[in-house]
Amino acid sequence: MPIGVRSPSTEVPLMPRLRSSAALALLAVGALALSVTPAGAHAADPAHRATPAHHVVAYYQTQYDNGSYVSPLPLRGAATDVDVAAFHLNAGSTITLNDDPPSAAKYNQMWQDLATLQQSGLKIEAMLGGAAQGSYADLHNNFATYYPQLRDTLRAHHFNGVDLDIEETFSLADTEHLIKQLHADFGSGFIVNLAPVASDLSGGSSFSGGFDYSRLDRDMGSRISWYNAQFYCGWGDLSSTTDYDSVVANGFAPSRVVAGAVTNSANCDGYVDPATLGSTLTALVGEYPGFGGVAGWEYFNAVPVNGSGPASWYAAAQNAMN
DSSP, rough: OOOOSSSSSTOOSSSOOOOOOOOOOHHHHHHOOOOOOOOOOOOOHHHHHHOOOOOEEEEEESSTTTTTOOOOOBBTTTTTTEEEEEEETTTTTTEEETTTTTSSSSGGGHHHHHHHHHHTTOOEEEEEEEEOHHHHHHHHOOOHHHHHHHHHHHTTTTSEEEEEESSSOOOOHHHHHHHHHHHHHHHHSSEEEEBBHHHHHTSSSOSSSSSOOHHHHHGGGGGOOEEEOOOOTTTTSSSSSSHHHHHHHTTGGGGGEEEEEETTTTTTTTTOHHHHHHHHHHHHHOOOTTTTEEEESTTTOOOOSSSSTTHHHHHHHHHTOO
């Protein structure tokens, strides 16, 4: 979801995902509950989407930090979803995960670890696009050539779903076509998320593709599992419930809007400290019992909260919502 370069070491999110280290203060007074109810796949029909669990989405783009492998396994019990980023479609070539083909040897351990997480109940989604431009332009210009790159990768690595992070021009018609094709190929139970900036959902901007998300939701709401909305980088704020309330006031169901935050002040402007974020999440659950949850951009450098590593940021966020 970052805007800019393709390399995971240099790609800086214009509006990073929700990396909330929830409830520092809450954790200081109570024991951190690490038990998480795994989120079920949000199927295309509203009945399946109405899951009682709050999502805790960990964006996982930096698989190697200064040459050292960053294992996602500690997220077991702390997150409900791992969003693998960022996939890019390439002219005259094949899809890449950041700068390398998904089949590159450097990713072998990652695929094994993600399969282990799936076996324990976590859902694994693939993020397409983000900061690096071009994937959606390719789909617009030649869908028949570029869509199979995405489809075949989703199949080969047994993804539970896809996260469409559109940070370039892509029309409403293009977006609806892509969503329909994904469900045609993978079925109604396949998770299809979008990751617009929060102000797109409240009606104050049209950054993520250039179209009206209220219109998209009216047209395709039954086919969209949820939105990983970016409440950072100037597009929203989670120091209170105000900006999230604006999204709900614009007609979006809180059960389908996951509040995205940055997990570290280095990731983007708009970082909210764990104690404040925890208070906001607790308030949102009280205000909206079906609150969709939280997403954190990104996993590798998430600020630890009463724990020994970045996964504790997600565990704290989960705890703040329980």
